[in-house]
Amino acid sequence: xxxxxxxxxxxxxxxxxxxxxxxxxxxxxxxxxxxxxxxxxxxxxxxxxxxxxxxxxxxxxxxxxxxxxxxxxxxxxxxxxxxxxxxxxxxxxxxxxxxxxxxxxxxxxxxxxxxxxxxxxxxxxxxxxxxxxxxxxxxxxxxxxxxxxxxxxxxxxxxxxxxxxxxxxxxxxxxxxxxxxxxxxxxxxxxxxxxxxxxxxxxxxxxxxxxxxx
Numbered sequence: 001x002x003x004x005x006x007x008x009x010x011x012x013x014x015x016x017x018x019x020x021x022x023x024x025x026x027x028x029x030x031x032x033x034x035x036x037x038x039x040x041x042x043x044x045x046x047x048x049x050x051x052x053x054x055x056x057x058x059x060x061x062x063x064x065x066x067x068x069x070x071x072x073x074x075x076x077x078x079x080x081x082x083x084x085x086x087x088x089x090x091x092x093x094x095x096x097x098x099x100x101x102x103x104x105x106x107x108x109x110x111x112x113x114x115x116x117x118x119x120x121x122x123x124x125x126x127x128x129x130x131x132x133x134x135x136x137x138x139x140x141x142x143x144x145x146x147x148x149x150x151x152x153x154x155x156x157x158x159x160x161x162x163x164x165x166x167x168x169x170x171x172x173x174x175x176x177x178x179x180x181x182x183x184x185x186x187x188x189x190x191x192x193x194x195x196x197x198x199x200x201x202x203x204x205x206x207x208x209x210x211x212x213x214x
């Protein structure tokens with residue numbers, strides 16, 4: 001979010017209005033809605049982590065309403081008025097423009113979550129290509145390509161996001177030897193493999209023979 005604040009501010013100050021509006025639209029839908037809200041669902045169900053998730057959601061909406069107000073004034077003013085805050089907080093159009101406040105710890109946390117989101121996307125793609133539904137269980141092997149990737153993966157696995165959002169049993173590989181047979185995907189820092197059962201393999205062969213015969 002801090003990075004988006006910096007990008008939006010820089011684009012506005014240099015009169016690149018299309019870049020400003022397009023960047024915010026992309027961040028709001030693809031990062032905040034598609035990624036963070038999905039991740040937050042697990043935390044909101046956990047009484048020990050719910051308060052932190054709620055605080056983060058409110059902070060994100062607070063900053064996003066300030067950033068978006070110049071292009072969608074009426075909607076942002078309506079949402080701003082419904083956010084929990086002190087009474088007589090005024091209008092969003094009078095609120096201070098947000099400033100980046102992140103530090104090295106925030107950047108490290110962002111790198112961890114970026115890795116987790118990338119792995120989740122790869123697993124979902126593999127399941128979709130195999131014709132598996134979202135709720136279908138699967139066995140996934142993830143091979144980190146270096147020590148940094150392994151550390152990021154282990155940290156995000158502790159949070160439970162990957163298993164919750166993929167309904168998969170995640171196995172961290174110590175070697176690069178992949179399970180056979182498998183379907184695979186390579187993303188920055190990781191190789192991701194989904195084990196394919198012998199029954200699935202035989203079914204594929206049958207489908208192939210049937211298609212050729214027809």
